[in-house]
Amino acid sequence: MTAADTTRPLVLVSNRGPVTFQDDGEMKRGTGGLVTALTGLASHREATWIASAMTDRDTEVAQENGGRPFAVDAPDDDGQFSIRLVASDPQAYDAFYNVISNPMLWFIQHYLWDLSNAPDIGRHEVDAYEHGYKVVNRDLADAVLEEIEGQDEPVVMVHDYQLYLVPRMVREVRPDVFLHHFVHIPWTQPDAWRVLPKRIRNEIYLGLLANDIIGFHTRSYRRNFLQCCRDLMELDVDMEAGIVRVEDREVWVRAYPLPIDYAATRRVAARPRVAEFEEKVLARRREFSIVRVDRADLSKNVLRGFTAFDLFLTQNPEFAERITFTAQLIPSRTDVEQYADYLERIEAVVAVVNHRHGTPDWMPIDLKLRDDLDEAVASYKHYDVMMVNAMFDGMNLVAKEGPLVNEREGVSILGENTGAHEELGEFALSVNPFDVQELADAICAALHMEGEERARRAKGLKEIITQRDPGDWIDDQIADIRSKARAGAGQAVSPTRS
Numbered sequence: 001m002t003a004a005d006t007t008r009p010l011v012l013v014s015n016r017g018p019v020t021f022q023d024d025g026e027m028k029r030g031t032g033g034l035v036t037a038l039t040g041l042a043s044h045r046e047a048t049w050i051a052s053a054m055t056d057r058d059t060e061v062a063q064e065n066g067g068r069p070f071a072v073d074a075p076d077d078d079g080q081f082s083i084r085l086v087a088s089d090p091q092a093y094d095a096f097y098n099v100i101s102n103p104m105l106w107f108i109q110h111y112l113w114d115l116s117n118a119p120d121i122g123r124h125e126v127d128a129y130e131h132g133y134k135v136v137n138r139d140l141a142d143a144v145l146e147e148i149e150g151q152d153e154p155v156v157m158v159h160d161y162q163l164y165l166v167p168r169m170v171r172e173v174r175p176d177v178f179l180h181h182f183v184h185i186p187w188t189q190p191d192a193w194r195v196l197p198k199r200i201r202n203e204i205y206l207g208l209l210a211n212d213i214i215g216f217h218t219r220s221y222r223r224n225f226l227q228c229c230r231d232l233m234e235l236d237v238d239m240e241a242g243i244v245r246v247e248d249r250e251v252w253v254r255a256y257p258l259p260i261d262y263a264a265t266r267r268v269a270a271r272p273r274v275a276e277f278e279e280k281v282l283a284r285r286r287e288f289s290i291v292r293v294d295r296a297d298l299s300k301n302v303l304r305g306f307t308a309f310d311l312f313l314t315q316n317p318e319f320a321e322r323i324t325f326t327a328q329l330i331p332s333r334t335d336v337e338q339y340a341d342y343l344e345r346i347e348a349v350v351a352v353v354n355h356r357h358g359t360p361d362w363m364p365i366d367l368k369l370r371d372d373l374d375e376a377v378a379s380y381k382h383y384d385v386m387m388v389n390a391m392f393d394g395m396n397l398v399a400k401e402g403p404l405v406n407e408r409e410g411v412s413i414l415g416e417n418t419g420a421h422e423e424l425g426e427f428a429l430s431v432n433p434f435d436v437q438e439l440a441d442a443i444c445a446a447l448h449m450e451g452e453e454r455a456r457r458a459k460g461l462k463e464i465i466t467q468r469d470p471g472d473w474i475d476d477q478i479a480d481i482r483s484k485a486r487a488g489a490g491q492a493v494s495p496t497r498s
């Protein structure tokens with residue numbers, strides 16, 4: 001047997017693709033860290049990207065292309081992609097997306113369940129798994145199988161929590177495939193997984209363990225995953241080397257922290273449309289500016305961010321009328337009840353804080369509920385403080401994009417449970433995301449920080465952020481794919497890394 005051929009175009013598969021086609025004919029860039037990462041990747045490497053059709057127009061476009069891959073221009077001038085959109089039965093997709101992927105798995109993997117109240121696992125949830133999650137995973141697995149037909153020892157990269165069953169479905173038909181799965185979100189400790197009925201949990205773990213390599217952003221998620229395999233699945237696990245033995249196979253578990261495509265982000269920052277937004281930002285600017293940019297997701301801890309700002313204004317009245325907190329939040333997963341409620345609670349808290357501290361010509365919080373990358377980048381360039389206080393977050397790419405383009409030696413406040421904290425914590429003000437007083441104090445400390453200290457930190461952040469790009473990230477993974485394939489072929493393996 002020869003080692004897997006990693007020189008052919010990669011086959012990537014994820015639920016969300018790089019673009020969605022809107023009813024009005026517009027093509028919109030997909031939101032979220034996964035798309036940011038893979039867009040960078042697909043512009044560095046030749047790849048066919050298989051994804052779910054998520055809008056009616058996506059489904060029509062998929063049909064117009066006979067269900068085959070087609071070329072699209074990447075938004076933000078990032079080159080061309082070859083994408084293949086897979087349309088699933090709408091009811092199955094709804095159950096897959098709005099019941100099992102979000103909230104069920106997402107909440108388990110961010111410790112978001114309030115366990116004395118939820119979740120209840122009843123027929124509705126089990127049906128959603130059987131007739132939703134499994135169906136969509138099957139549809140994507142079938143598309144992968146078609147795509148790799150006729151290839152010897154193909155390489156497939158599967159992405160994220162929506163697709164844990166895909167690897168096993170593919171492996172069953174194509175035992176020779178090399179499967180690599182990257183999980184973009186945290187992996188939580190074993191007990192968090194106990195809310196899932198054992199049968200479903202086992203299927204999910206066995207689905208994922210059909211991969212050759214499983215990648216995470218951080219060493220801590222890797223450790224949690226290995227512990228889960230040991231405690232929940234009673235498998236033979238080598239915690240040091242990061243190897244799980246399943247029947248006669250070895251699964252390698254690795255950490256590959258995701259870099260941003262810093263060159264592409266800088267190109268965005270130089271766009272004329274960003275400059276137009278900057279003019280507005282500067283015209284409305286007070287003496288100080290705090291910025292946050294997030295999907296409106298419960299894990300991002302938006303409410304505590306505003307509560308801390310509220311505290312800060314109460315405890316530091318000298319900042320009245322001198323500071324604005326700009327929060328650009330992208331509405332997300334709004335068909336899920338918890339997300340819709342969260343948006344309402346965000347608006348309510350903003351109204352309270354603005355009412356309590358605002359004056360006729362000063363609104364302390366400027367809430368923008370929209371998805372506009374250019375506008376967000378314009379705010380990044382001019383903040384004095386950036387707040388990233390997620391409770392738990394796989395990586396958090398905003399924590400990298402902001403400091404990269406910021407022009408004011410702005411200070412980053414960074415939650416200690418974000419993946420980015422493993423890399424950037426040293427140059428940020430670390431906060432416990434639950435400690436609102438600490439966060440209020442961090443805002444104060446950031447605003448009073450001496451110029452030299454701000455410059456040292458801003459430089460440190462920029463240096464780390466520009467050390468690597470998604471091409472390096474994928475190269476590391478391909479190197480591991482090669483050495484594991486060689487190991488499978490009975491050749492010597494290079495020493496394992498984290």
Ligand code: G6P
Pocket residue numbers: 016031032033034035102160161184185332333394
């Ligand atoms: C996170 C997840 C991605 C997801 C993104 C946006 O970054 O890791 O898998 O695509 O959020 O969420 P959405 O549900 O809109 O695809």
